[in-house]
Amino acid sequence: xxxxxxxxxxxxxxxxxxxxxxxxxxxxxxxxxxxxxxxxxxxxxxxxxxxxxxxxxxxxxxxxxxxxxxxxxxxxxxxxxxxxxxxxxxxxxxxxxxxxxxxxxxxxxxxxxxxxxxxxxxx
Amino acid sequence: xxxxxxxxxxxxxxxxxxxxxxxxxxxxxxxxxxxxxxxxxxxxxxxxxxxxxxxxxxxxxxxxxxxxxxxxxxxxxxxxxxxxxxxxxxxxxxxxxxxxxxxxxxxxxxxxxxxxxxxxxxxxxxxxxxxxxxxxxxxxxxxxxxxxxxxxxxxxxxxxxxxxxxxxxxxxxxxxxxxxxxxxxxxxxxxxxxxxxxxxxxxxxxxxxxxxxxxxxxxxxxxxxxxxxxxxxxxxxxxxxxxxxxxxxxxxxxxxxxxxxxxxxxxxxxxxxxxxxxxxxxxxxxxxxxxxxxxxxxxxxxxxxxxxxxxxxxxxxxxxxxxxxxxxxxxxxxxxxxxxxxxxxxxxxxxxxxxxxxxxxxxxxxxxxxxxxxxxxxxxxxxxxxxxxxxxxxxxxx
Numbered sequence: 260x261x262x263x264x265x266x267x268x269x270x271x272x273x274x275x276x277x278x279x280x281x282x283x284x285x286x287x288x289x290x291x292x293x294x295x296x297x298x299x300x301x302x303x304x305x306x307x308x309x310x311x312x313x314x315x316x317x318x319x320x321x322x323x324x325x326x327x328x329x330x331x332x333x334x335x336x337x338x339x340x341x342x343x344x345x346x347x348x349x350x351x352x353x354x355x356x357x358x359x360x361x362x363x364x365x366x367x368x369x370x371x372x373x374x375x376x377x378x379x380x381x382x
Numbered sequence: 383x384x385x386x387x388x389x390x391x392x393x394x395x396x397x398x399x400x401x402x403x404x405x406x407x408x409x410x411x412x413x414x415x416x417x418x419x420x421x422x423x424x425x426x427x428x429x430x431x432x433x434x435x436x437x438x439x440x441x442x443x444x445x446x447x448x449x450x451x452x453x454x455x456x457x458x459x460x461x462x463x464x465x466x467x468x469x470x471x472x473x474x475x476x477x478x479x480x481x482x483x484x485x486x487x488x489x490x491x492x493x494x495x496x497x498x499x500x501x502x503x504x505x506x507x508x509x510x511x512x513x514x515x516x517x518x519x520x521x522x523x524x525x526x527x528x529x530x531x532x533x534x535x536x537x538x539x540x541x542x543x544x545x546x547x548x549x550x551x552x553x554x555x556x557x558x559x560x561x562x563x564x565x566x567x568x569x570x571x572x573x574x575x576x577x578x579x580x581x582x583x584x585x586x587x588x589x590x591x592x593x594x595x596x597x598x599x600x601x602x603x604x605x606x607x608x609x610x611x612x613x614x615x616x617x618x619x620x621x622x623x624x625x626x627x628x629x630x631x632x633x634x635x636x637x638x639x640x641x642x643x644x645x646x647x648x649x650x651x652x653x654x655x656x657x658x659x660x661x662x663x664x665x666x667x668x669x670x671x672x673x674x675x676x677x678x679x680x681x682x683x684x685x686x687x688x689x690x691x692x693x694x695x696x697x698x699x700x701x702x703x704x705x706x707x708x709x710x711x712x713x714x715x716x717x718x719x720x721x722x723x724x725x726x727x728x729x730x731x732x733x734x735x736x737x738x739x740x741x742x743x744x745x746x747x748x749x750x751x752x753x754x755x756x757x758x759x760x761x762x763x764x765x766x767x768x769x770x771x772x773x774x775x776x777x778x779x780x
Contacts, residue, residue: 277384277495278402291397321438325465325491326397 267363272327272331288380288381289371292330295323296371300364311357326345335367347381388429389502391415392422392447393436393463398491402434402463405498410641427455429712432486432502437464437474445474459484461501465491613643617655622662642670642692649687686721695729695746702735715742740763 299319306313320339338360345353356367366367389411391402399415406413414430416422419442433451444462451460458484464471471488478485487501625694631665640663647654659669664679670690693711701705712728718725726746728738736751 263537276492277404279404279495281404287400288397295395295397296771318440321465322395326395328492329397329401 267332267334267357267366268374269331269333270370270374272333273329276331279377282378286375287374288326289378292326292332293368293371294360295319295326296335296364296368299323303361308357310352311342311346311353317343330371331370332367335363338363387431389429389432389434390430390458391434392433392439392444393421394419396441398436398463401493401495403500405495407504409499409502409503422447422450424450427451427458430455430458432459432461434461434463434489437462437466437471438752448478448481452481455509457484459486461485461487463489463491463493467675492556502666504519524533531614553775571640581682613655615651616643616658617649618643618658619654622658622665625662625667626665640668640670640690642672663687663689685780686723688723689719691721691725693725693727698727698729698735708738711739712742715744719743722747 273288274280277285277288279285302315302319306315320343324336324339324343327333327339338356342353342356342360345356387410389402389406391399391406391413392415393399393402394417399417403413413433419439427450433455435444435447435451448460451458460478462471462474462485463480465472466474475485475488486504489497489501500632515753627778649659664671668689669687670692670693671688672692691714693714696706697711698716701711702708715725723747725743726748726749727735728745729737730736730748730751732751
């Protein structure tokens with residue numbers, strides 16, 4: 260894993276957080292996380308920046324912050340926290356934060372998918 | 383044979399219902415999960431022993447669901463799951479308590495699996511002990527009930543409420559009261575170098591079980607009454623029958639009482655003291671003792687008479703002063719480990735003491751380093767604002 264990717268995704272986090280070695284269960288959670296990530300992406304694509312301080316965006320962010328923390332999607336978690344706060348305060352940095360979040364979705368998804376493939380290969 | 387316990391988890395976020403389901407199944411629960419609370423059939427709610435409820439949900443949120451729970455599952459224990467801020471959460475817990483929802487735990491998202499396990503463990507212990515008390519209720523029903531109107535008739539030296547959280551304890555002492563019509567109303571600091579704290583009204587004692595239950599359920603922490611008692615009093619004929627009868631009259635759960643023997647006592651198996659201890663333990667009362675000798679550890683390893691060994695603050699002070707004192711504490715901890723009895727060190731005042739007790743395998747700790755004595759309201763605030771501390775040593779309960 261490259262240094263940049265390790266900033267985005269910590270593969271050990273889920274095992275430490277859940278204290279499990281059951282990779283099938285971990286895979287289930289990764290897949291559920293991807294569903295949530297896709298929901299967020301679809302929503303952002305459909306409504307664009309106008310969605311940044313909407314209640315729906317707050318809902319998606321709020322939900323994803325917790326699961327990002329559990330799976331170890333570090334940068335995404337950080338970015339979602341910032342956007343949640345920025346949306347509450349309606350700050351001028353909101354467009355920049357929104358774009359950052361957009362940029363983080365793809366590498367996070369790739370990292371999780373790679374992890375799922377790794378688990379599938381080992382099963 | 384123990385019956386299967388039923389757990390319901392309600393959270394729109396499948397990610398977290400799966401984590402709860404996985405952990406609960408590992409703890410022996412049957413689990414149902416709902417990601418859409420509108421699909422809930424309220425009449426089925428009474429089937430569940432414990433309900434994990436998310437607060438932030440679209441359409442119907444957790445607070446709205448509390449009304450349904452109150453109506454259809456009044457006996458269920460509830461664990462709240464949330465990532466909302468502490469202040470809002472405190473109000474919700476307060477509200478839940480006021481409408482008689484039994485909140486036994488709070489999981490702050492993102493929670494870890496062991497936090498679920500800890501809540502279920504506490505719930506299991508409570509349920510099992512309650513179950514065993516109920517199983518043997520027939521025998522208890524035959525005890526004469528005329529004997530004792532008030533627990534204080536047995537003149538314990540003092541009573542105290544104690545809360546256990548994340549492996550640490552906080553305690554509130556009450557001096558013995560001369561007025562036997564009610565429990566004592568004053569508290570003083572415990573293990574704070576004999577500097578008494580200002581007197582505080584201790585509602586937890588005065589209101590008896592009702593308030594104790596409220597505190598216990600609000601915080602999700604086990605809370606119990608603690609009575610120190612001389613061995614000769616515990617050895618009185620019919621002591622256990624009379625105590626159990628009095629507890630029954632006051633609707634006081636046996637498993638919420640801890641009797642601490644104030645001096646070492648290693649009763650022969652056929653003595654009245656041993657019979658009384660055994661009878662009380664069978665009903666769920668826990669027996670605690672300070673100090674355990676080598677002889678006792680060797681002769682009673684298969685059937686220890688105690689549930690908890692406490693190492694007093696003086697001994698801890700002595701251990702900090704001299705190598706012989708330290709050796710004595712280490713020996714006690716080793717004997718306790720040999721007997722599989724948990725240990726609690728009292729009067730921990732600094733982090734060095736905490737560290738060496740950890741290293742020597744002590745299970746629980748209390749004292750000024752962890753918290754000074756406090757009233758119930760402060761106890762609640764303290765627990766809500768506090769991050770879990772690392773456990774002392776290994777939890778021998780696994």
